[in-house]
Amino acid sequence: MWDQFRLFVGLLSNTPIWNRTDKPVQDNDSDSDDEEELEQEESAANVINANLEREPRKFTPRPRARPPYAMYGEDPIPVGSDAEVKDLLDEESTRKEEKVITFLNDPEDCIKVFLSSYMRKQGLIWHKPNLSNMPRLVGFFVRFLIRNRTFPESAHERDFRRCLEIIDRAQNDLPLTAQIATSLPDDFNESCKTCWGTKADGYKPLANKPEDPDAEADESVNMDEPKSKKARLDDDSDKPDPTVSAKTAIDKFEEELKAANVEVIKLDEDTIMKEAVLESILDNVDDIEVTASNDNSWGGWGSSNDDPSSFATKLEEPDPWAEVIANWGPSKVQTLTAFLGPTALPLTHTAGVVEWSVRRVKSLAPPPHPNTVQKSPVSNEEDADAVDIELERQLAKVVLEPWLGWDKAGDEMPHLSKPRILESSRGPIISTNDDVAVDPNAQDTTPSAVSVDKMKPHDPTKDDITILVEPKVLEALSVGLGIGATWVQMAREQDFAEEAKKKKKKKSKSKKVPQRYWYVEEVILVLPSYHT
Template sequence: MDTDAPADVQAQIIAVTPDPDDQSKLLNNKPLVHHEFTFPPFPAVPEGVVIIPFALFKERGISIEAGPDGDEVDSLGIATVPMSKRHSNDECKTKATKRKGEWDSKGRKKKKKASNENGGEPPKWWEVWEDGELTRYGTSHNPGLLSQRQKLVLNTSGKRQLRRFLGVSDTVRQESATQKKKRQKIFGPDSDIDSSDDEVNSGHEEDAPANDNTAQEPVDASGGIVNIPSEAGETGILDATVLLIEKTIRQNEEKVYAFFDDPDKTFKTFMSSYGRRIGLYWSDENLDIIPRLLRFFVNFVLRSNALPEIDRELKKTLPLFKIALQEMPASATLSRSIPDRFSRACRSSWGKKTESFYFGSEDWPAAADPPVSSDAADGTAGQAEVDADSANKGAGGWGAWGENPSATEGDNSNPWGGTVGWANDVINDDVEEPDNTMWRAVEENLISLLGPTTFLLTHKAGVVERSMRMIKAIHPPGPNIPLDIVQGSFSLESTAVELQLERRFTMVVLGTMEDGWDGGEYPVYSRPEILSTSDGAVIINADSPLPDTLPGATPPHNPLTDNITLLVDKDAPYLKDMHVGMGLGGTWVQIARDVLPKKKKGKKLKPAPSIWYVSELNIVIPSFWTISEAIYSK
């Protein structure tokens, strides 16, 4: 293959209008055809170009060794260009890796296989999809003849969850007249039907009964038949299915309008509050797949020109999926990784500061089995009988554990055949206890983590706050702190210990969230709350006077306005999953000064920094969190 010829030279054919007076330009009464490069005259040599005479030209072959990027190159290092058509002798005879094996034995181009760091594993599904994306288009239709809903139906085929969310899936199963007669014959006239959200009906809004008056009537709590008085005073019977169909149609119309009004907000809702509420967040695969699928869907719609009226708005959503692809999987990683080693070590040293939730009461009745007859206890083949009278006696009205209803006050015999409750010969004391260590949180030690330090002598646990906070900034450890100050590990100066922590940990600044961020779905984290285990000055009302504090002490904390700085190990692998704007909901514990620093002559004491650790983390949300509206409630 010759690579010395100019690559950018393209021959152009120019038709010249003949001059009737110049017969030299006519050949058989037809105009002569001139090419762009017709010599003579020869064009001037461009500046900086050296023309090699043919006598001095040397043919350059293809180099056996590949180029720096694995390309096939000639002896001058110029990359070769593959031919557009396959020939029988087109084989790669060099060490090039990029285009080696592109063709099969029949001259067809092979499908690309992704080469990644996993060592020859098959390509991921999204890599396979990427290769064929440009060949996929939607069904041909005239956009002017279709409604907005019909366009969405055509372009969301096979995407059940997305169709339901966008309101283009008829999710109510209608009952035919024959089915209704059979149901009423078997179960009675007041029997209910089973409406399934997973079945799709082929009907549309036009097929559903339209009755504005009955659509506003309440549905019976049982979900069955509803009695509605008519205008004439008579009682009419209306099947609850009709009301459900009409309600679903109205909600679906509102969902379609919401999507066309603001696609960006719709996708944010689907990938945040709505996706979390319906359970899409509880699978790691979903967190990675959902943003990829939505990106493919939007590109497909744009490429097919299916929704030209919102083309510009759809293009604006593409950067959102890139962010979601980072933050949605990161939410699962952070939930599993936090509290980290340092936070667990602080919790082990200062105790658990969170408040537990108890479901039930302390006087919950003790568990008890119904008493059995004596012949059953003796091992006879009789059936255990329940004594109804004695069943109401004992703890909690259930009867005492192992109580013998037939035994008299002086009878010390045990109805269970043993000396204490269960028979001794049944219990095997050598049974190995199950290993439950995998369910326990690994406890850490501050000494093993920080080395010899006076951290526990100079600091203590302070304010305890339960809230949702947003990542505002991430600051790496300070490298410019003098080592002689940091290495003073045995110093009882709180400032020296804090410098040691500043050099050892990454500082993650957490800001406050706006009121109503959750839409009422997470009341525990709707507003910051100071727990009863807290120890420190707190500002409850901004208008109230500030509490008195000593110079150099930890200042009062305002949970509504103040930032907190979370200490995170600088080598923690999950640091890359922390993105500015993401929300973390948990219990935060302040690291307060227990020993005040000494005042130096002529200098004022600076207030203590706001450093915290996390006691527990219960919820992680992405930066694009959007409240789910009422139309997506079901």
């Protein structure tokens, strides 16, 4: 870890790899050279060293630091002289100095990059201890510089003290990124996925279409034919039956034996099996152990009793590979009944807008006290308001705001740099610029598709969303963390119902449109709050 930080800030250089083109390539595969080396080793082994002085201890050289992954796979640089080698080393030394200058000019930004995007690109975040050890290591280095006044200028000291604020946030955020990845989606969100199906993008099988239209027509004709007819057409009548051919060969062989005055005796399968079993028993009689026991159990074959002459078979140890491992089975399917009991949620709500984006945690709210929640209205029909009240009573709320420009460089995940409305989305969307990518197959995306007093159009670049999670998930969340996931809106069935049905339930026009909650289907990316 320390070497990776030194490579990043310029305290350690990447030694370039070159290939000398002015020197001939030595042939190491020559047999004569191998024989000479072998003779020299044998003669050296036979020489008695009279010098008894102890040689100085040689320490194992420190292994070379792993270079960044961007340098992997590069071919050695061809050089033709010592001067070119010196120029190559000077260039690397210049790059090293430039990194140091960049770090000293803006140490706060360099620390942000190293503890966020650089760690992700170099794969350092996938080792869980690095998430807590790396900020601690960098913090020790920065505090060492401040304590020893390595840079006495007040401007440098202020910059390094601001770095400590970023390091303190990293000590809190980085370990939480691993916890969020394993906590979301929780069982409730998995239950919503089970109820309304998968909405996220995935791999879709493509049907193999023949290039020739005539071949496609022939295939459709063959599909209409009965299987028995197709089997008769596909079979080759000239192909001999292998069973008949084998029987004919056996008959010819027996006729040849009879012609040579050899008696042929045919044995049935039962006779062969009896002889094989008898031979196996006779061969294994010596392997049966004769043991004596004071056990007063019933006597008999395979059991032990007071008679020392009785046989007792040796029990074989169970095969561990024959045991069925419970964890290897299919995962448990989560259902809404486990959280809400016999609920009307699948009848009153449906999947609405489906958005993939990176959002930042804005606020966290645990479930309210039962006495502070309004009671559900009593109705003979399924009431969406009553279902929402029950959800608010049992689940926690997480408000997330859009995080535009999280990938400023555009080199980490270019295809995920802006919000996307997926193909499975259903509901009005506001997208007046190129900041949102809307799938052309999404349904009812125009703002006029649904009346405004029934369902508010969703703007992925401005609107906050509120997801419902289990209360225990709040322990893994913190304000400011970024989560890249597939967000699915829990729309109401009445939002997409016909106008005639909706007019019956329509009340005052001034009534506020109820909030639409969301759930998370899959999490792809988790970022610290200072990600750069």
